Amino acid sequence: xxxxxxGGEDFQRESSKRTSSSSNSITSLPQDAxxxxxxxxxxxxxxxxxxxxxxxxxxxxxxxxxxxDDSDFNADDALKRLNxxxxxxxxxxxxxxxxxxxxxxxxxxxxxxxHSLETGFTSExxxxxxxxxILYNHDSNDQFVLQGHRHEIxxxxxxxxxxxxxxxxxxxxxxxxxxxLHTRLPIRTYFQSEIDxxxxxxxxxxxxxxxCVITLQSDGICSQxxxxxxxxxxxxxxxxxxxxxxxxxxxxxxLTIHAFSPETVLANTSNEALFVHWETDQxxxxxxxHAGTSHILTASSFLLGDVVDADDDRAISSTRNxxxxxxxxxxxxxxxxxxxxxxxxxxxxxxxxIALTPDHRFVFxxxxxxxxxxxxxxxxxxxxxxxxxxxxxxxISFAHDPTLITTKPTTEPSVENFSQAVPNFIASTFxxxxxxxxxxxxxxxxxxxxxxxxxxxxxxxxxxDAIVASIAQNGNIQLWRYSQGEHLLTKNISSDVPTAxxxxxxxxxxxxxxxxxxxxxxxxxxxxxxTEHTTIPSSQSPVIQLAxxxxxxxxxxxxxxxxxxxxxxxTSDPDKPWLLIGRNRAHVGGVTHILFETSKDSSNExxxxxxxxxxxxxxxxxxxxxxxxxxxxxxxxxLNNGSYPLAVADYETEYSEPFRVTANSDFKFKLYNKSxxxxxxxxxxxxxxxxxxFLTRIPKHPxxxxxxxxxxxxxxxxxxxxxPLDGNPHKYLAMLAHPSEVSALRVAHDGRYLFTAxxxxxxxxxxxxxxxxxxxxxxxSPQGMDALYELVEGGREGEIVQDLKEYxxxxxxxxxxxxxxAPLEASDTLPLEDxxxxxxxxxxxxxxxxxxxxxxxxKFKDYMETxxxxxxxxxxxxxxxxxxxxxxxxxxxxxxxxxxKALAPETGGSISSGQLYELLQQCGDxxxxxxxxRCLTSxxxxxxxxxxxxxxxxxxxxxxxxxxxxx
Numbered sequence: 013x014x015x016x017x018x019g020g021e022d023f024q025r026e027s028s029k030r031t032s033s034s035s036n037s038i039t040s041l042p043q044d045a046x047x048x049x050x051x052x053x054x055x056x057x058x059x060x061x062x063x064x065x066x067x068x069x070x071x072x073x074x075x076x077x078x079x080x081d082d083s084d085f086n087a088d089d090a091l092k093r094l095n096x097x098x099x100x101x102x103x104x105x106x107x108x109x110x111x112x113x114x115x116x117x118x119x120x121x122x123x124x125x126x127h128s129l130e131t132g133f134t135s136e137x138x139x140x141x142x143x144x145x146i147l148y149n150h151d152s153n154d155q156f157v158l159q160g161h162r163h164e165i166x167x168x169x170x171x172x173x174x175x176x177x178x179x180x181x182x183x184x185x186x187x188x189x190x191x192x193l194h195t196r197l198p199i200r201t202y203f204q205s206e207i208d209x210x211x212x213x214x215x216x217x218x219x220x221x222x223x224c225v226i227t228l229q230s231d232g233i234c235s236q237x238x239x240x241x242x243x244x245x246x247x248x249x250x251x252x253x254x255x256x257x258x259x260x261x262x263x264x265x266x267l268t269i270h271a272f273s274p275e276t277v278l279a280n281t282s283n284e285a286l287f288v289h290w291e292t293d294q295x296x297x298x299x300x301x302h303a304g305t306s307h308i309l310t311a312s313s314f315l316l317g318d319v320v321d322a323d324d325d326r327a328i329s330s331t332r333n334x335x336x337x338x339x340x341x342x343x344x345x346x347x348x349x350x351x352x353x354x355x356x357x358x359x360x361x362x363x364x365x366i367a368l369t370p371d372h373r374f375v376f377x378x379x380x381x382x383x384x385x386x387x388x389x390x391x392x393x394x395x396x397x398x399x400x401x402x403x404x405x406x407x408i409s410f411a412h413d414p415t416l417i418t419t420k421p422t423t424e425p426s427v428e429n430f431s432q433a434v435p436n437f438i439a440s441t442f443x444x445x446x447x448x449x450x451x452x453x454x455x456x457x458x459x460x461x462x463x464x465x466x467x468x469x470x471x472x473x474x475x476x477d478a479i480v481a482s483i484a485q486n487g488n489i490q491l492w493r494y495s496q497g498e499h500l501l502t503k504n505i506s507s508d509v510p511t512a513x514x515x516x517x518x519x520x521x522x523x524x525x526x527x528x529x530x531x532x533x534x535x536x537x538x539x540x541x542x543t544e545h546t547t548i549p550s551s552q553s554p555v556i557q558l559a560x561x562x563x564x565x566x567x568x569x570x571x572x573x574x575x576x577x578x579x580x581x582x583t584s585d586p587d588k589p590w591l592l593i594g595r596n597r598a599h600v601g602g603v604t605h606i607l608f609e610t611s612k613d614s615s616n617e618x619x620x621x622x623x624x625x626x627x628x629x630x631x632x633x634x635x636x637x638x639x640x641x642x643x644x645x646x647x648x649x650x651l652n653n654g655s656y657p658l659a660v661a662d663y664e665t666e667y668s669e670p671f672r673v674t675a676n677s678d679f680k681f682k683l684y685n686k687s688x689x690x691x692x693x694x695x696x697x698x699x700x701x702x703x704x705x706f707l708t709r710i711p712k713h714p715x716x717x718x719x720x721x722x723x724x725x726x727x728x729x730x731x732x733x734x735x736p737l738d739g740n741p742h743k744y745l746a747m748l749a750h751p752s753e754v755s756a757l758r759v760a761h762d763g764r765y766l767f768t769a770x771x772x773x774x775x776x777x778x779x780x781x782x783x784x785x786x787x788x789x790x791x792x793s794p795q796g797m798d799a800l801y802e803l804v805e806g807g808r809e810g811e812i813v814q815d816l817k818e819y820x821x822x823x824x825x826x827x828x829x830x831x832x833x834a835p836l837e838a839s840d841t842l843p844l845e846d847x848x849x850x851x852x853x854x855x856x857x858x859x860x861x862x863x864x865x866x867x868x869x870x871k872f873k874d875y876m877e878t879x880x881x882x883x884x885x886x887x888x889x890x891x892x893x894x895x896x897x898x899x900x901x902x903x904x905x906x907x908x909x910x911x912x913k914a915l916a917p918e919t920g921g922s923i924s925s926g927q928l929y930e931l932l933q934q935c936g937d938x939x940x941x942x943x944x945x946r947c948l949t950s951x952x953x954x955x956x957x958x959x960x961x962x963x964x965x966x967x968x969x970x971x972x973x974x975x976x977x978x979x
Contacts, residue, residue, distance in 0.1 A: 107780070107782035107784065107785050108782075108785075109747075109782065109785060110732050110745045110781075110782050110783070110785045110786035110789065111730065111731070111732060111745070111747055111766070111779045111780070111781065111782070112157075112779065112780045112782060113144060113157045113159065113777055113778075113779055113780075114155075114157075114765065114778050114779060114780040115155055115494065115497055115777075115778040116141035116142075116144065116146050116155065116157070116775050116776070116777055116778075117462075117463075117480070117482075117490075117492050117494075117497075117499075117775055117776040117777075117778065118141060118444065118461075118462070118463030118464055118773075118774045118775025118776060119139040119140060119141050119146070119440070119444075119446065119461060119463050119774065119775060120139070120140045120141060120142065120164060120165065120773075120774065120775075121406070121440070121442065121444050121463055121464075121465050121774045122774075123140070123164065123165070123166055124139075124406040124407040124440040125138070125139065125140040125145075125165050125166075125167065125168035125179070125407075126138065126139045126140075126407050126409060126438060126440045126446055127139075127168065127170040127177070127409045127438075128409040128410060128411045128436070128437060128438045128448075129147070129170075129174050129193065130174075130411035130412065130435075130436055131174050131411065131412045131414075132411075132412075132413065132414070134149065135149055135150055135151040136148060136149045136150075137150065137409075137438055137446065137448075137460060137461075138168070138170070138177060139440075139446060139461065140164075140165040140168065140179070141773075141775040141777070142164055142165075142750045142751050142752075142770065142773050142775060142777070143159075143161040143162060143163055143164055143165060143181065143748060143750070143751040144157050144158065144159050144161070144165075144777075145157070145158035145159075145165060145168070145177070145179050145191075146158070147193070147196065148460070148461065150448070150460045153496070153497055155497070156196060158177075158179070158189075158191060158196070158198075160179075160187060160189050160198055160201070161179065161180075161181045161187055161189070161751075162181065162183065162184075162185050162186070162187070162748065162751065163181035163182060163183035163186060163210070163751045164181060164182075164751040164752070164773075165179050165180070165181050166180060166181055166182045166210065166211060166212065167179070167180045167211045167212060167213050167214045167225075168180070168214070169214045169215050169216050169223075170216070170409070171216045171220035172216070172218055172219075172220065172370060172412070173220070173412065174193065174412045175192065175193055175194060175220075176190060176191070176192065176193070176216065176220050177190070177191040177193055178190050178191075178214050178216065178223055179191070180207065180210060180211025180214055180225065181210055181211065181751075182209060182210030182211065182212065182228055183209070183210055183751075184204075184209075185203075185204060186203075186204055186207060186208075186209060186210035186211065187201055187202065187203055187204075187207070188201070188202040188206075188207045188211050188214070188225065189201050189202075190223070190243055200243050202241065206239075206241075206250060206251065207225065207227050207239075208227040208228060208229050208237060209227065209228040209229055209230055210227065210228050211225050211226070211227060211228075212225075212226040212227065212228055212236065212263060212264055212265070213225065213226040213264055213265065213266060213267035213279065214226070214267065215267045215268055215269050215277075216269070217269050217274035218269070218271040218272070218274060219274070220244075221242070221244055221274075222240055222241065222242055222243070222252070222274060223240070223241045223243050224238070224239070224240050224241075224267060224269055224277055225238075225239050225241065225267075226238060226239075226257075226263075226264045226267055226279065227239055228263070235256075235257075235258065236256075236257045236260075236263060236264055237254055237255065237256050237257065238253075238254070238255040238256075238257055238277070238279070238288055238296065238298075239251040239253065239254050239255075240252045240253035240254075240290065240296075253290045253295070253296050254296075255288065255290075255295070255296040255298060257286070257298070259300075260281045260283075260284055260286070260300070261281060261282065261283045261284065262281045262282040262283065263281060264279045264280065264281055264286065265280065265281065265282065265309075265310070265311075266279060266280050266309075266310070266311045266312055267279045268312060268313055268314065270314050270316075271314070271316050271372060272316065275289055275290050275291060276288070276289050276314075276347065277289075277290075278312050278313070278314055278327050279312065280309045280310075280311070280312040280329055281309065282308050282309055283302060283303050283304075283305070283307070283308065283309065284300050284301060284302050284303060284309070285300070285301045285303060285309065285312060285327070285329050285337070285339060285350075286298060286299070286300055286301075287299040287300075287301070287327075287339075287347040287350045288347070289346070289347045297346075297347065297348075298347075299346075299347045299348045299350055301339060301350055301351065301352060303329065303331070303337060303352075306333075307331045307333070307335065307337065307355075308331055308332040308333070309329045309330070309331055309337075310329075310330050310331060310332055310362060310363060310364055310365070311329070311330050311363070311364070311365050311366040312327060312328065312329040312330075312366065313327065313328055313366045313367075313368055313375070314326070314327045315327060315328060315375070315389045315391075316368065316372035316389060323342060323343055324340055324341075324342065324343060325340065325341050325342075325343050325350075326338060326339065326340050326353070327339040327340075327350070328366065328375070328391075330363035330364075330365075330366055330377060331362070331363065332362040332363075333362070334357065334358050334359040334360050334361050334362065334363060334379070335355050335356065335357055335358060335363075336355070336356045336358050336363065336377075336391075337352060337354075337355055338352070338353040338354050338355070338356065338391070339351065339352060339353060340353040356391065358377065358379075358385065359379055359381065359383070359385070360381075361379055361380040361381040361404075362379065362380040362404075363377050363378070363379050363380075364378050364379065364380055364404060364405055364406050364407075365377070365378040365405060365406060365407050365408055366378075367407075367408035367409065367410065367437075369410055369434055369435065370410055370412060370413070370435065372389065373388060373389060373433065374386055374387065374388055374389070374394070374430065374433070374434055375387045375388070375389060375391075376408050376437070378404075378405030378406065378407065378408050378439060379404070379405055380404040380405075380442075381404070382400055382401060382402060382403055382404060382405060382441070383396050383397060383400075383405070384396065384397045384400070384405055384408065384439060384449075385397075386430065386434070388430070394430040395430065395431070397449075397455065400439075400441075400447060400457060402439075402441045402443055402445045402447055402459070403441035403442045403443025403444075403445065404441060404442040404443070405439050405440075405441055406439075406440050406441060406442055407439065407440045408437055408438070408439050409437060409438050409439075410434075410435050410436070410437040411435040411436040411437060412435070413435040413436075431451055431452065431453065431454070431455055432451070432452060432453060434451045435451060436448065436449065436450050436451055437449050437451075438460065442465060443465060444462060444463035444464055444465040444774065445459055445461065445462060445463070446459070446460045446461040446463075447459055447460065448460050461499075462490065462499040462502060463774050463775060464482065464484040464486075464488060464490060464774040464775070465484070465486060465488070465774060466484040466485040466486040466488070466774065467484060467485050467755070467770065467771045467772045467773060467774070468482050468483065468484050468485075468755060468756070468769035468770060468771065468773065468774070468775075468776065469483055469484065469485055469509070469510055469511050469512070469513075469755055469756075469771060470482070470483055470510070470511065470512050470513040470755060470756050470769070471483075471513065471755075471756040471758050471767050471768075471769045471776060472513040472514050472515045472522065472758065473515070473758045473759065473760055473761065473767060474515055474519050474536070474761065475515055475516075475517055475518070475519045475761050476518075476519050476761055477519060477761075478493055478494050478495035478496075478760070479491060479492065479493055479494070479500070480492050480494050480758070480767055480776065480778075481513060481515070481522060481536075482513070482756075482769060482776050483510040483513045483524065484510075484774070485509050485510075485771075486504070487504050487505055487506040487507060487508065487509070487510060488502055488503065488504050488505075489501075489502070489503050489504075489505055489510075489513075489522075489524075489539055490502045491539070492776075494760070494765065494767075494778055501539065503539045505524065505532070505534070505539065506524075506526065506532075508526040508527060508528050508530065509526060509527040509554075510524050510525065510526050510527075511525050511526060511527050511554045511555050511556060512524070512525035512555045512556060512557055512558045512569070513525075513558065514557075514558035514559060514560060514567075515536060515560070516536075516560045516564050516567070517560050517561065517562050517563070517564050518564050519536055520535070520536050521533055521534070521535070521536055521542065521560075521564075522534045522535070522536045522539065523558045523560070523567055523569075524558075525554070525555025525556075525557075525558050525569055526554070526555060527554040527555075528549075528552070528554070529549060529550050529551030529552050529553055529554065529555065529571065530547055530548065530549055530550065530555075531547075531548050531550050531555060531558070531567075531569050531577070531579065532546060532547045532548070533546040533548075533567075533579075533589070533590045534546070542589060542590075543586070543587050543588065543589065545587055545588045546588075546589065546590050548579065548590065548591075548592050550569060550571070550577045550592055550595065551571045551573060551575060551577065551595065552573070553571045553572035553573035553575070554571065554572045555569050555570070555571060555572075556570050556571065556572055556603065557569070557570040557603075557605065557606055558570075559606050559607060559608055560608065561608040561610070561618040561620075562608065562610045562618070563610070563616065563618060564581060565580065565581055565618065566578060566579065566580055566581070566608065566618055566620065566634060567579040567580075567581075567590070568606050568608065568620055569606075570603040570605070570606045570622065571595075571603070572602070573597065574597050574598075574599040574600060574601065574602050574603055574624065575595045575596060575597040575598075575603070576595065576596055576598060576603060576606060576620075576622050576630075576632065576642065577592060577594070577595045577642070578592075578593040578594055578595075578620065578632065578634065578642050579591065579592055579593060580593050592640070593634075593640075593642065594640045594641050594642035594643075595640065595641070595642055596632065596641060596642040596643070596644060598622065598624075598628075598630040598632075598644050598648075599622065599624030599625070599626050599628060599630065600624070600625075600626040601624060601625035601626050601656075602624055602625045603622050603623070603624045603625075604623055604624055604625060604656070604657060604658050604659065605622065605623050605657070605658070605659050605660050606620070606621065606622045607620075607621055607622075607660060608620055608621075609621065609686070612670065618634055619631060619634075620632045620634060621660075623651060623657045623660055623674065624656070624657075625656045626656070627650055627651055627652040627653065627654075627655075627656045627657065628648045628649065628650055628651065629648065629649040629650075629651050629657075629689070630644050630645075630648050630649075631644065631645040632644055632645065633645050649689045650861070651674060651676075651682070651684070651691070652676055652678075652682070652861075653859050653861035653862065654678070654859070655676045655677045655678035655680065656676060656677050657674040657675070657676045657677075657682075658674075658675050658676060658677060658703060658704060658705045658707075659674065659675045659704060659705060659706055659707035659724075660672055660673070660674045660675075660707065661673055661707045661708050661709045661722060662709045663683060663709065663722070663735070663737075664709075664720060664735075665736065665876075666736070667876040667877075669685060669876055670685070670686040670687065671683050671684060671685060671686060671692070672684045672686055673707070673722070673737070674707075675697055675703065675704035675705070675707045675724065676703065677703050678703070678899060678900055678901075679696065679697045679698070679699050679703050679704075679900035679901070680694055680695065680696065680697050680896075680900065681694075681695040681696075681697040681733075681737055682694050682695070683695070683737075690868055690872075691865045691868065691869070692868065692869060692872055693737075693869050693896075694865060694866075694869065694896050694897050695737050695738065695739040695896050696739040696741065696803070696895060696896050696900060697724075697733075697744070697900075698724060698726075698731055698733065698741075698744040698746055699741070699900060700726060700729050700731065700744075700746045701726065701727065701728075701729070702726040702727040702728075703726060704724040704725070704726050705725065705726055705727070705754075706723075706724060706725040706726075706754070706756075706757035707722060707723070707724050708722070708723050708724075708757060708758070708759050709721075709722055709723075709759075710722065710723050710732075710759050710763045710766075710781060711759065711761065711762060711763035712763060713762055713763040713764060715764075716763065716781075716783045716784075717783070717784060717787075719734060719735075719783040719784070719786075719787055720734075720735035720736075721733065721734060721735065721763075721781065721783055721786075722735065722737075723757060723759055723766050723781075724746075724757075725749060725754045725757040725768060726746075726754070727753055727754060728748060728749060728750055728751065728752065728753065728754060729746040729747060729748055729749055729754075730746060730747065730749035730754065730757065730766060730768050730779060731744060731745055731746030731747065732744070732745055732746075732781065732783070732786055734783070734786050734787060734790055738796075738800075739799075739800060739803075739892070739895055739896045740790075740793075740794075740795065740796075740799040740800065741799065741803065742789070742790055742793035742794065742795075742799055743790055745786055745789070749768040749770075749777060749779075750768065750769075750770035750772075750773050750777065751770075751773075752770045752771065752772035752773060753770060753771050753772065754768055754769070754770055754771075755769050755770055755771040756768065756769045763781065764780065764781060765778050765779060765780060765781060766778070766779040766781060767779070797888050797891070797892075800891055800892055800895050801813065801891065803895045804891065804894070804895060812854055813891070815853070815854050816850065816854055816887065816890060816891065816894070817887060819849075819850045819853040819854065820842060820850060820887050820890065821838065823842055823846040823849060823850055824836070824838065824839060824842065827843070827846070840886055840887070841884035841885060841886050842884060842885055842886075842890075843883065843884055844867055844870055844871070844883060844884065844885065847866060847867075847870070847885055847890065847893065848863050848866070850890055851890070851893065851894060851897075851898075854894065856894060856897070856898040856899075858897060859936075859937050860937045861937075862897060865897075866893055866897060869893070870882055870885055870889065870893075871883075905967070905971060905977075908967045908970065908971050908977075909921060909967035911967070912966055912967045912970070913967075915927075915931060920966075921966050921967055922964050922965070922966040923964070923965055923966075924963060924964055924965070925961040925962065925963060925964075925965060928961075928965055929944065932944055945957065948960075948961070948974075951974055951975060951976065952974065961974070
C-alpha cells in the first residue's frame with residue numbers, strides 16, 4: 013500500500029475516481045504469583061525445560077521405583093529424551109492439564125474478533141478461535157490460549173493502552189470476561205445473571221474505566237439491553253446503567269463510545285443509528301435515527317480530533333451498498349438533535365468496518381472489494397489500497413504507538429505524508445487471512461495467519477511427518493506443518509462438498525470423499541489428482557469415512573446409504589492406479605465405522621471390518637467379488653443388543669491377547685477378543701453429555717512413561733482415557749473442544765498431539781497430550797472398588813449395596829434350601845448361575861445377550877493369568893457387573909414411549925393385549941408362553957390374565973398399571 017499512489021481532495025472526489033475505475037470481583041495477585049502464571053514463550057526454552065523437569069521429576073522417580081527390576085526403563089534416559097524433545101520440537105509446552113490447547117490453526121472468520129496488541133514492546137495479535145481467545149506472537153511464532161467461554165466468542169474489545177481485553181459469548185451460561193493482558197489472567201467475570209443471554213457488542217471507554225455492552229435477551233428475539241459496567245469497582249456487583257432497547261428492526265451489530273465524552277455511545281442495527289447518553293444519577297436516554305429502507309448499516313463511529321468543527325459533533329455509519337451516512341448535531345444540543353446530514357457514495361461494494369487511528373486523526377474503511385480506504389476526520393480522502401488481494405476486509409485494528417499519540421502534528425495530513433503518521437495495523441478478511449500492514453514512507457504487508465472460511469468436515473494427520481491436512485465444506489484443502497505452526501498450502505479442489513479425508517499408510521496419497529459419492533486419490537504434497545482417472549464415482553450417497561490398509565494395497569469408504577466400498581491399488585496400469593473393486597450394503601440404518609487390520613502372523617494379511625447401527629460387525633472378503641459386489645465373510649457378529657457401536661479402536665492389555673474396544677450409544681466401552689470376536693468385558697465409559705462417537709488409540713511415546721491412552725470425542729468435547737480400563741470414571745477426562753459439533757478427531761503419528769475440528773468452525777485445534785498429569789490426577793482419586801462403589805446410589809452404606817448383600821446371602825440360602833435344617837457354611841462367593849437373579853433383584857434386568865456377555869466376562873476374567881475359568885463371583889464382582897452393565901442413564905418414560913411407538917407406529921404406540929402377547933413371544937428376547945404367564949401373574953397379582961390386562965395398552969398403561977413404575 014503506497015500512500016502516494018492514489019488520493020484526492022475530498023470524500024466525493026475519491027468516490028468518483030473509484031466509480032469510474034470468574035467471580036464478580038477483581039482478583040489481586042501477588043507479583044510473584046503473577047510472574048509464575050505468566051505465559052511461556054519460545055525464548056524461555058531453557059527455563060521451561062527446567063520447570064517441566066521439576067514438574068514430572070516425581071512421576072519419573074515413582075515410575076523408576078515401580079520398574080526398578082525392568083531393565084528396559086531408565087529414569088535418566090527418560091529425562092534426557094524429554095529434554096531433547098523440547099529442544100527439537102518447538103510446539104511442545106510445559107504441561108498444565110492432561111490436555112492443553114496448544115495451537116489454533118485458523119480463526120473465527122465470520123465473527124472476526126481480531127486486535128493488534130503491538131505496543132513497541134510486543135508483536136502480538138489477538139484473535140478468537142471457537143470459544144477460545146488466542147494471543148499470537150508472530151515474531152517468536154508462539155501462541156498463548158485464553159480459555160473460559162462455553163460458546164463461540166461473539167464480541168471483544170480492547171482498551172486504548174492494550175492492557176485490558178473483554179470477550180463475550182452468547183448462549184446458556186454465557187460469560188463476559190475481562191483479561192489483564194500483562195499477566196494473561198482473567199480479573200473479572202460477569203455471568204448470565206448480569207449479561208442475560210450473552211454479549212452482542214462491547215466497547216471500553218477511552219480510559220477503560222467503564223465497559224458498555226449490548227446484551228441479548230433470548231435466541232431469535234430482537235430484544236436487547238444496553239448496559240454500563242463499572243468493572244474496576246470491586247464493590248459494584250451489577251450494571252451501573254441499564255437501558256432496554258425495543259422497537260428496532262434488527263439486533264445491534266456495532267457499538268462505540270465517544271472518546272471525549274464517555275457518557276455518549278453510538279450503536280447501530282442494520283437500519284438504525286442509535287445514540288445513547290447517560291448521566292450518573294439519571295436513566296440513559298436513547299435517540300434512534302432511521303437510515304431508510306435503502307440503507308443497510310454495517311458499522312459506525314464518531315468523528316473526532318482537533319480539526320473537527322468546534323460547533324458540530326459528527327458521526328458516520330457505513331452501509332452495504334458502499335455509502336457513508338454522516339450524522340450531525342450542534343455541540344451544545346442533546347443527542348436527540350442528531351440527524352442525517354448527508355450521504356456520500358464511496359465505492360460500489362459493501363463497507364464492512366470502520367476504524368479510527370489511536371490519535372483519532374484518520375478514518376479507515378475496510379471494504380468488500382478488498383480495499384482499505386483512508387481519510388482524515390474531515391472526510392478528505394488520503395489514499396486507498398487495492399493490492400492486498402486478500403478478500404473482503406472484515407476488521408481493522410491499529411498498534412499502540414505512543415510517539416504518534418503524544419507528538420502534536422506540525423502539518424496537516426496530506427496524500428504525500430499521511431502514511432508516516434499512521435501506526436502499523438492488522439486486517440482480517442473473508443478469505444480467511446489476517447494481514448499485518450507495516451506503515452512508513454510506503455505501506456507493506458505480510459500474512460500472519462491463514463484459516464478456512466467454512467466449516468471443516470474432516471482432518472487427516474500424516475502417518476510419519478508433522479503435517480496435518482483439513483478439508484472444508486467449500487472444497488478447500490489446507491496443509492499445515494504443525495511442529496512449527498506453519499501454513500504450507502491452500503487449494504480448492506472441487507465445487508462439491510468434501511466429507512472425508514485420509515492419508516495412505518505411507519503418506520504419499522491423500523484420499524478425499526464427497527457428498528456426491530465420489531472418491532478421489534490425490535498426491536499428498538501437491539494435492540493434484542494422481543491421474544485423471546483417480547476420481548472414482550462410487551455411490552449417490554455421501555462418503556462418511558475413508559481408510560487405508562497398512563500395506564497401501566487397499567482403501568475403503570463408508571457411505572451414507574449403509575454401504576462399504578473397496579478400492580485396490582493396481583500397479584499394472586499407471587493411468588488407472590486405483591480401481592473400485594465393489595460395494596456391499598451390509599448394514600441396516602447406517603455404517604458408523606470402518607477399519608483395516610493386519611494379521612500378526614507371517615502372512616501379513618489385510619482384513620476389512622465395518623460396524624453399524626444395526627449392532628453388527630461385518631468382515632469383508634478382499635479377494636472375492638461378484639459383478640462389483642463386495643463379498644462378506646460369514647458369520648456376522650452381533651456386538652450389542654439395543655445400543656449400537658459408534659466407534660472402534662485397537663486396545664492393548666498386559667497380556668499378548670489382542671483386543672478391540674468399541675464405544676456404544678449407551679456410554680459403554682466393550683472389549684472384544686480379535687481372534688474369537690467374543691465380548692470379554694463391558695465397562696462404563698465417559699459420561700460427558702453425549703456418547704463417545706470418535707475413539708482412537710494414542711501411539712506410545714517415551715515421554716508417556718508407559719501409560720497407555722485412548723482419545724475420545726463426543727458432540728463437543730475431547731478427552732483422554734487412562735488404561736487399563738475398569739469403569740473408574742476418574743480415569744476419564746474431557747474438556748470442551750469446540751462450541752459446535754466436533755467433526756473429526758485425529759492423533760499425531762508420534763502420540764504427542766490430538767487434532768479436533770468442528771463442522772461449524774473454521775479452525776483446527778491442536779491439543780498437547782500430557783499423560784503424566786492425568787496419571788497424577790487419577791492417583792489422587794479413589795481407585796479400584798472404592799471408585800465403583802461411589803457409582804452406586806448411596807455408596808457402600810447405601811440401600812442398594814445393602815440389598816445386594818442381602819440378596820447375595822439369600823442366594824446361598826436358597827441354593828442350600830430354605831427349609832433345610834442342615835448347617836450352612838456361609839461363603840463369600842456365589843456360583844455364576846446366581847448372578848442374574850441378584851442383579852434382577854436390585855432392578856437391573858439384563859437381556860439374554862447381556863447375560864451371555866456377563867457369564868463370559870466372569871469366566872475369562874483370570875484366564876490369561878491362571879489358565880482356568882472362573883466359576884464363582886464375590887460381592888465386589890457383582891457390584892462391578894452392576895455398575896458397568898446396567899443402563900448408564902437408567903430407563904426413562906421416554907424410552908418406554910419410544911419402544912411402543914416402534915412396535916405400533918400406525919396407531920401412535922397403542923396396541924391390543926393380544927398383540928402384546930404375540931410381540932413378547934416373537935420379538936427381541938423371546939419369552940416362552942410359560943415365562944410370560946409367570947411374569948404377568950407376578951406383576952398383576954392374579955392368574956386370570958384375560959380380564960386383568962386392559963384391552964388397549966400404550967406406554968403409560970404398561971408402565972403404571974402393569975409394571976408398576978411411578979411416572
